[in-house]
Amino acid sequence: MNREGFQQTYGIIGKSPEMQEIVDVVQQVAPTDITVLISGESGTGKEIIAKAIHGASKRSQHALVPVNCGAIPEGLIESELFGHEKGAFTSAADMRRGYFEIADGGTIFLDEIGEMPLSTQVKLLRVLESGEYIRVGSSVARSTDARVIAATNKLLEYEVQQKHFRPDLYYRLRSVNIYLPPLRNRKEDIPSLVERFVKEISEKNKIQFGGFTDNATELLMSYSWPGNIRELRNTVESMLVLESGKRIDGYDVRKYLREQPSVLTERNLPVVSNKTVEQAERELIYRALVDLKSNIIEMKELLTGQLSGANDSQINHTQPHKGNGILTMDEMERRMISGSLDRNKGNRRLAAKELNISERTLYRKIKDFGLQ
Ligand SMILES: Nc1ncnc2c1ncn2[C@@H]1O[C@H](COP(=O)(O)OP(=O)(O)OP(=O)(O)O)[C@@H](O)[C@H]1O
Ligand SMILES: [Mg+2]
Numbered sequence: 001m002n003r004e005g006f007q008q009t010y011g012i013i014g015k016s017p018e019m020q021e022i023v024d025v026v027q028q029v030a031p032t033d034i035t036v037l038i039s040g041e042s043g044t045g046k047e048i049i050a051k052a053i054h055g056a057s058k059r060s061q062h063a064l065v066p067v068n069c070g071a072i073p074e075g076l077i078e079s080e081l082f083g084h085e086k087g088a089f090t091s092a093a094d095m096r097r098g099y100f101e102i103a104d105g106g107t108i109f110l111d112e113i114g115e116m117p118l119s120t121q122v123k124l125l126r127v128l129e130s131g132e133y134i135r136v137g138s139s140v141a142r143s144t145d146a147r148v149i150a151a152t153n154k155l156l157e158y159e160v161q162q163k164h165f166r167p168d169l170y171y172r173l174r175s176v177n178i179y180l181p182p183l184r185n186r187k188e189d190i191p192s193l194v195e196r197f198v199k200e201i202s203e204k205n206k207i208q209f210g211g212f213t214d215n216a217t218e219l220l221m222s223y224s225w226p227g228n229i230r231e232l233r234n235t236v237e238s239m240l241v242l243e244s245g246k247r248i249d250g251y252d253v254r255k256y257l258r259e260q261p262s263v264l265t266e267r268n269l270p271v272v273s274n275k276t277v278e279q280a281e282r283e284l285i286y287r288a289l290v291d292l293k294s295n296i297i298e299m300k301e302l303l304t305g306q307l308s309g310a311n312d313s314q315i316n317h318t319q320p321h322k323g324n325g326i327l328t329m330d331e332m333e334r335r336m337i338s339g340s341l342d343r344n345k346g347n348r349r350l351a352a353k354e355l356n357i358s359e360r361t362l363y364r365k366i367k368d369f370g371l372q
Pocket of ligand 2: 046047111
């Protein structure tokens with residue numbers, strides 16, 4: 001199949017050199033059993049690429065089993081992945097098959113692999129090397145023929161340095177590393193993505209689309225899209241629904257952007273192609289710094305609000321501060337989490353993404369802070 005046909009089959013939009021190179025690699029690796037690591041910021045299309053690899057493989061008639069390593073509590077992850085025997089632990093009333101067993105003959109998609117606990121990483125390495133695993137509570141090794149695709153929006157090399165990720169597993173995983181550059185570095189893909197989303201959303205919701213002014217298109221092209229393609233899609237959807245039928249201009253677009261253009265310049269990186277992993281890593285570091293900066297700004301705002309609004313009833317709640325007007329770290333954290341949950345209407349997955357912590361960590365903190 002040629003590249004265009006392939007992209008059409010799997011709904012992968014984009015003709016930028018970066019996207020073309022990615023699609024070529026996907027087409028080359030799909031028919032093999034090679035383990036693939038897909039990295040890139042949130043919303044860049046890691047899942048869509050994983051689906052294409054599975055769909056174009058000889059395993060496509062079998063299951064593609066997605067596992068979000070960041071959402072499973074640490075104590076349960078091994079029994080979820082490898083299964084358990086009856087009575088293996090208190091709540092194990094019955095034997096349960098694990099995802100590796102279910103994915104036999106197919107593909108297992110280990111999303112957010114950077115969140116996998118170290119003790120489980122050893123076991124994953126064993127499956128990758130020998131195809132063998134052991135159910136929790138058993139001593140019998142079983143084998144599986146599951147192809148592994150892993151994804152991460154973390155900088156795994158950094159996780160290795162921090163001793164959160166095993167180097168041997170990292171090297172094993174990155175033999176084929178598909179890096180998806182952020183949308184701001186392949187802006188030429190924006191118009192075709194917008195066109196596709198407009199078509200899909202207006203057909204699905206039976207909405208009349210009145211078109212974009214040049215100004216609106218320019219703004220969509222110059223915005224940095226920190227949430228990448230997911231954010232672009234959501235923005236187009238909101239605009240189509242709420243501005244239904246009218247010609248959308250720059251002013252309208254601006255209302256739907258998460259950040260105002262003054263912040264954009266900071267995120268507007270020079271265009272980097274996906275030539276080397278080092279470049280990719282540099283970008284992820286840059287991104288982490290930008291996130292860190294915005295966290296600091298948010299903390300400063302919280303503190304300023306605290307100091308200037310001592311009578312603000314909003315600030316009066318349990319365990320407020322140390323009596324000197326300064327919030328404790330715990331309290332600041334609690335507020336950031338509660339604010340993020342409010343902004344995301346209680347959606348924990350979105351809140352975890354916004355806070356750049358794993359869902360598991362968020363669950364724990366919600367519990368610790370009694371936020372539910
Ligand atoms: N190249 C693309 N063409 C068309 N749609 C895309 C493309 N890339 C991503 N999308 C769409 O953007 C959304 C986000 O993509 P996806 O879920 O694959 O991102 P992700 O990298 O897995 O994000 P996360 O790290 O947050 O899980 C989905 O709706 C997906 O269909
Ligand atoms: Mg994903």
